[in-house]
Amino acid sequence: MKDKVHILAIESSCDDTSAAVLENLKVKSNIISSQNVHQKYGGVVPELASRDHEKNIGWLVDLSLKEAGIDLKEIDAIAVTQGPGLLGSLIVGVNFAKSLAMAIERPIIAVNHMEAHVLAHFIDDPRIHQGLRFPFLALTVSGGHTQLYLWESDVQYTILGQTLDDAAGEAFDKIAKLLGLPYPGGPMIDRLSQKGNAGKFSFPHPKVEDFHFSFSGLKTAVLYFLQDKTKDDPDFISRNLHDIAASVQKTIVDILLSEVEKAIAHTGIRQWVICGGVSANSLLRSEALLLAQKTKTEVFMLPLEYTTDNAAMIGAAAWFKYKRGLFSPLSFAAKARL
């Protein structure tokens, strides 16, 4: 294998279009364009997302090469998100990547988006602590997923538990909507919580099997709580917004980390990572550090630009496959579920 492998990576699974160039695990460029056409609809509108990806993918790829200072001829492989995600959005990225791979006669590598969120921890960047080794535990928390994995190697992992209903990000977003906040609600709840008292209101924890999660009960509890409180006091939400946000955030973080703590005790594994969009949450990050201290384990969390959807993580996951010669046939299809 060459000592310097250049991979051009493309991500278009949801509402961010992104292109990146990596030299092995070093990020030479990582351009992300976040779609804001969805904000006024209170959630991602799939058809609008596909159209936006289609409009932006060409110039994003051009810019990522330019910023990396790498010519298309020097690219050794094209990596692209195969799924999971919105099918129409994935197809835009996959078809673009396939055409490019054919045009420059290079192999294509189909990447699982959720695996990429985890393998992003191996990106070679001075801001990322380089001490992570297999096996480790991974908590993957995004708008569509909440899973706890045991990763044994770059190609071998098992799911210890997952959400039985809503994902953690979905819980943040749906509860934010109940509070009248715009989409995506997660970052808004995070921001409002900074000035709130998390002990002011208490919400129930789900009763589920070890390592599993459930958030739909919390959403319903918040809905009934708000209906009850606003019956005689229409201004209840606006007067208590910070405290409600902080109490909800604390509950979600406690639910997530209590399962991680159980998994640490059960497996005896000393290293763990948190990834996906919700790992940007400031309380989750600070409580994770406390849990690591308490359990004498080591937690790894990424700089914010690598927590939400980005193509650099797709390139990192692809590098592991490149090393193993795991290329994809041009006939592979985008998949909403993987």
Ligand code: KG4
């Ligand atoms: O991984 P991601 O960017 O996209 C998916 O693959 O879903 O995750 C997006 C999710 C959204 O639900 C968003 O509300 C949530 O991550 N999120 C946050 C924060 N930043 C993003 N949730 C809580 N606190 C945050 N700071």
Ligand code: ZN
């Ligand atoms: Zn994601």
